[in-house]
Amino acid sequence: MPLPETMFCAQQIKIPPELPDILKQFTKAAIRTQPRDVLQWAAAYFSALSKGEPLPVKERIEMPLATEKTDAGLTPGLLKILHKQLSPKGMVNVAELKEKWKHVCLPEEQLKAILQLDDFGEEVEWMKVLALGCSVLGGSLLSSMKHACEILTRDPEGGAARVPFETFSFLYSYLASIDGEIPEEKTEAFLHRIKE
Numbered sequence: 001m002p003l004p005e006t007m008f009c010a011q012q013i014k015i016p017p018e019l020p021d022i023l024k025q026f027t028k029a030a031i032r033t034q035p036r037d038v039l040q041w042a043a044a045y046f047s048a049l050s051k052g053e054p055l056p057v058k059e060r061i062e063m064p065l066a067t068e069k070t071d072a073g074l075t076p077g078l079l080k081i082l083h084k085q086l087s088p089k090g091m092v093n094v095a096e097l098k099e100k101w102k103h104v105c106l107p108e109e110q111l112k113a114i115l116q117l118d119d120f121g122e123e124v125e126w127m128k129v130l131a132l133g134c135s136v137l138g139g140s141l142l143s144s145m146k147h148a149c150e151i152l153t154r155d156p157e158g159g160a161a162r163v164p165f166e167t168f169s170f171l172y173s174y175l176a177s178i179d180g181e182i183p184e185e186k187t188e189a190f191l192h193r194i195k196e
Contacts, residue, residue: 087126089126097124
């Protein structure tokens with residue numbers, strides 16, 4: 001015979017005063033981020049919240065940019081989340097990168113493909129990974145740079161998307177070298193022209 005369910009009255013149930021706001025913020029974050037795996041993302045969200053780390057939350061809702069080869073769901077918003085979480089470290093352990101990548105519900109195969117574009121070891125320079133992620137989104141060097149500037153800028157959304165010249169120069173030179181079809185002289189000439 002099953003036990004009868006215990007009945008509680010409102011006076012017996014104590015709801016922590018901060019719980020409604022935590023759940024409201026979580027719900028808004030989930031709606032903005034639109035994770036593919038809500039439970040996995042929720043675990044990452046609450047883990048980051050409890051540790052005081054940057055939350056895996058997009059600034060605004062966006063539709064994934066699906067490619068013909070793979071519907072990976074990689075978006076500028078997801079790259080921006082990863083940038084907020086990983087850029088303070090500069091050099092990132094691949095295992096930590098994989099964990100953060102998984103927390104935003106991106107397929108591991110896509111990260112493997114990105115990491116194969118360069119000769120990375122167990123530690124990766126985050127800005128190079130960001131640049132390669134932008135190249136996945138962009139398709140062309142200039143489009144990749146546009147994505148990078150929009151992710152890195154501190155300007156308001158819809159503004160000029162300015163970044164320091166040194167950062168732009170590093171990313172552009174790196175992506176041009178990975179491309180392999182742009183002579184170094186052309187890269188240097190282009191960067192010299194825009195610096196003036």
